[in-house]
Amino acid sequence: MLTIQNLSAGYGELEILHNVNVKVNDDEIVALIGPNGAGKSTILKSIFALTTITHGTITFNAEEITQCKTHQLLERGISYVPQGRINFGDLTISENLAIGGKDIVEKQEYSERLAHIFTLFPVLKTKLSHTAFSLSGGEQQMLALARALMQKPKLLLLDEPTLGLSPKLQKELFTLLQHIRNLEHVSILIVEQNAKKAIESADRTYLLENGSIIMEGGKEIIENPKIQQVYLGGSY
Numbered sequence: 001m002l003t004i005q006n007l008s009a010g011y012g013e014l015e016i017l018h019n020v021n022v023k024v025n026d027d028e029i030v031a032l033i034g035p036n037g038a039g040k041s042t043i044l045k046s047i048f049a050l051t052t053i054t055h056g057t058i059t060f061n062a063e064e065i066t067q068c069k070t071h072q073l074l075e076r077g078i079s080y081v082p083q084g085r086i087n088f089g090d091l092t093i094s095e096n097l098a099i100g101g102k103d104i105v106e107k108q109e110y111s112e113r114l115a116h117i118f119t120l121f122p123v124l125k126t127k128l129s130h131t132a133f134s135l136s137g138g139e140q141q142m143l144a145l146a147r148a149l150m151q152k153p154k155l156l157l158l159d160e161p162t163l164g165l166s167p168k169l170q171k172e173l174f175t176l177l178q179h180i181r182n183l184e185h186v187s188i189l190i191v192e193q194n195a196k197k198a199i200e201s202a203d204r205t206y207l208l209e210n211g212s213i214i215m216e217g218g219k220e221i222i223e224n225p226k227i228q229q230v231y232l233g234g235s236y
């Protein structure tokens, strides 16, 4: 569904990604791993039209989107949750979710969507009038994810959703993402610091170093000597 071909991109004159090729198939969870500064976030930002693309193409459902603006990508069903817990801190949970669902015009459809979101994230329902700022780290991550899901995306771009969560919550979040993928038929491209968790939980993983993909594969790459040597200490 998503194909990134020979992509070179960066910020202004500064090229960060060099000839990157990444594919995400229907209903697939794909992880991007690699050390700090490798360019993982830059890949997600490039898909979401937030970088300077100097070479290559990005296609989504057989349509080229390389030159699309961010709002056009949203319309096509791509949703992006940036690194850090990006909610509207002063607004309530209810208001944050309303922003996520602002394009749902039908009242009935909106309340159905909201009810469905609460089945996925029951904790949010109990704190509707609380500000996003007052939530715990894990809850804030849930809210960011819930907001992105309000618009029924076909492709979800998640930048380190497990950052700062306890190992237990990290595991729960991955399980939840697998559940969401099955239920919503959404493909997920996820940046994850913890190489082991990423490889175990995703269908496929790409390893990025210095702006280039240096390895890709399914769960079997956990056995790869380089992955074993360098990355299986846990986090980078």
Ligand SMILES: Nc1ncnc2c1ncn2[C@@H]1O[C@H](COP(=O)(O)OP(=O)(O)OP(=O)(O)O)[C@@H](O)[C@H]1O
Pocket (backbone or CB within 6 Å): 011, 014, 016, 034, 035, 036, 037, 038, 039, 040, 041, 042, 043, 083
């Ligand atoms: N807005 C920007 N302007 C200029 N350079 C940037 C900008 N954002 C990121 N960079 C640079 O691009 C490179 C890759 O950054 P990126 O955020 O993609 O890395 P990352 O793999 O996501 O790292 P981390 O694991 O720390 O989040 C870094 O050298 C960074 O300094």
Ligand SMILES: [Mg+2]
Pocket (backbone or CB within 6 Å): 040, 041, 042, 083, 159, 191
């Ligand atoms: Mg990053």
